[in-house]
Amino acid sequence: MEKITIHFNLNGKDVCRETDPNKRLIDFLRDDMGMLSVKEGCSEGECGACTVIFNGETVTSCLMLAGQVEGGEVITLEGVADEGDRPNYIQQAFIDVGAVQCGFCTPGMILSAKALLDKNPAPSREEIQTAISGNLCRCTGYTKIIDAIEIARDARGGAKA
Amino acid sequence: MRTFDYHAPATVEEAVQILAKYQDDIAVIAGGTDLIIELKEGHKKPGHVLDITRIKDLKYIKEEEGRVKIGPLATFSFLESNALVREKLPALYETVKYVGSPQIRSLGTIGGNVVNASVAGDSPTVLLTYDAEVVLKSAEGERIMSLHEFNLGPGNCAIRKDELLTEVRFPMPEEGEGVSYFKIGKRKALAIVVLAVSIYVKKDAQNRIEKSRVVLGAVNKHPMRSERIEEALKGVELKEEELEKILPLFTEEVQKAIANRPSVVYKREGVRGAAKECFRQLMHQLA
Numbered sequence: 180m181e182k183i184t185i186h187f188n189l190n191g192k193d194v195c196r197e198t199d200p201n202k203r204l205i206d207f208l209r210d211d212m213g214m215l216s217v218k219e220g221c222s223e224g225e226c227g228a229c230t231v232i233f234n235g236e237t238v239t240s241c242l243m244l245a246g247q248v249e250g251g252e253v254i255t256l257e258g259v260a261d262e263g264d265r266p267n268y269i270q271q272a273f274i275d276v277g278a279v280q281c282g283f284c285t286p287g288m289i290l291s292a293k294a295l296l297d298k299n300p301a302p303s304r305e306e307i308q309t310a311i312s313g314n315l316c317r318c319t320g321y322t323k324i325i326d327a328i329e330i331a332r333d334a335r336g337g338a339k340a
Numbered sequence: 341m342r343t344f345d346y347h348a349p350a351t352v353e354e355a356v357q358i359l360a361k362y363q364d365d366i367a368v369i370a371g372g373t374d375l376i377i378e379l380k381e382g383h384k385k386p387g388h389v390l391d392i393t394r395i396k397d398l399k400y401i402k403e404e405e406g407r408v409k410i411g412p413l414a415t416f417s418f419l420e421s422n423a424l425v426r427e428k429l430p431a432l433y434e435t436v437k438y439v440g441s442p443q444i445r446s447l448g449t450i451g452g453n454v455v456n457a458s459v460a461g462d463s464p465t466v467l468l469t470y471d472a473e474v475v476l477k478s479a480e481g482e483r484i485m486s487l488h489e490f491n492l493g494p495g496n497c498a499i500r501k502d503e504l505l506t507e508v509r510f511p512m513p514e515e516g517e518g519v520s521y522f523k524i525g526k527r528k529a530l531a532i533v534v535l536a537v538s539i540y541v542k543k544d545a546q547n548r549i550e551k552s553r554v555v556l557g558a559v560n561k562h563p564m565r566s567e568r569i570e571e572a573l574k575g576v577e578l579k580e581e582e583l584e585k586i587l588p589l590f591t592e593e594v595q596k597a598i599a600n601r602p603s604v605v606y607k608r609e610g611v612r613g614a615a616k617e618c619f620r621q622l623m624h625q626l627a
Contacts, residue, residue: 180343180344180345181345181346183346199343200343200344200345200346200389201341201342201343201344201346201379202341203341203376203380222377222380223377224373224377224440224441224443224444224447225530227441227443230443233446236417236442236446237442237443237446238443238446238447239443239444239447241376242371242372242373242376242377242444242447243372243376243447244346244369244372244376244389244391246346246348246391247369247372247391247393249348249394250394291442291443294442309442309529310442312441312442312528312529312530313440313441313442313443313444313529313530
């Protein structure tokens with residue numbers, strides 16, 4: 180079968196890469212591009228561990244073919260940190276409040292939080308809950324994660340009066 | 341996943357040519373939320389995959405000549421954030437916002453939902469209530485079919501192997517018409533439909549129901565219209581105590597449709613609550 184060539188923007192850099200047509204996006208990102216923050220959990224779109232941001236929206240990368248990102252923009256956790264690999268404001272809030280236990284869901288959680296805050300800088304607690312409703316966490320009970328996203332929102336001055 | 345040749349055309353014309361050529365050995369991918377799992381598990385092993393997501397002009401929703409027209413690549417998140425849906429199509433809005441999860445709503449499309457025809461799918465029920473029809477294109481030409489004829493059963497619809505769904509459309513509800521939808525899932529997020537009720541009514545000048553369509557989702561093999569309930573609703577005043585008299589009929593319809601299934605015990609009760617919610621929405625819309 181013929182290989183395909185994919186042109187897309189990964190974490191702010193334009194990339195052109197040849198790959199197999201039957202690769203899922205998650206396999207392409209991990210195996211070809213080395214983006215190991217993208218975790219494989221359930222492989223059927225139920226757990227959110229493989230979440231990436233595609234053209235501004237969160238998607239489960241286990242349910243896309245690599246070729247479907249042609250011409251688009253993909254952000255993984257590797258593209259979230261501030262300059263010099265310093266944690267960005269959302270990551271810092273997760274660290275400060277203790278929102279990470281085993282850490283497997285954390286990349287997806289932070290990307291869901293980022294997609295929300297990029298679009299809506301002042302979300303309510305309920306809107307935060309909806310935004311992470313496709314990301315399962317079996318350790319924290321979610322409270323600290325939601326707290327962290329609220330702290331991140333407030334750190335950016337997005338708190339609701 | 342078995343390997344395949346990957347086709348990603350930018351136009352419908354090219355897509356239907358590819359379908360015509362490989363029709364016995366090809367799978368169409370839009371959102372991919374169902375197909376990728378089938379490919380990965382080996383339930384489908386096509387030699388060719390047709391990716392239609394690069395056909396940019398298949399992603400739209402618009403109001404035209406009194407009709408709502410939806411492109412098959414309209415994703416649930418696209419519809420959820422659309423002003424026409426939010427302001428004028430409350431039942432469709434109620435449907436799309438509870439599909440899967442944010443990630444699934446970014447990927448999943450209305451076209452995929454209709455063509456996959458899952459018993460537990462979200463949008464076919466409400467689209468049948470809106471009296472939708474589908475437009476199917478092939479290299480030979482175009483067919484238009486009511487969604488009622490199109491739905492054939494679990495995972496089955498009347499699309500030919502060489503055809504592409506290119507539009508879903510339905511009449512824009514007018515003054516005095518309302519459409520409601522209520523879904524019961526096991527939880528709020530990431531839940532398939534356990535049971536759904538969707539009701540359209542047109543009221544007359546005396547606030548009585550002149551015409552209705554009642555659709556039950558995830559009960560039968562495909563969304564099911566109940567002529568018996570529609571008949572009973574004729575002339576009923578849009579008032580809570582009057583509408584409540586109809587609720588036992590919903591239970592009877594479910595009992596009749598799935599008498600031998602274990603879920604009947606739950607569904608025949610649940611349907612009443614879902615129908616009640618639908619009546620509430622209608623009274624609110626038509627007040």
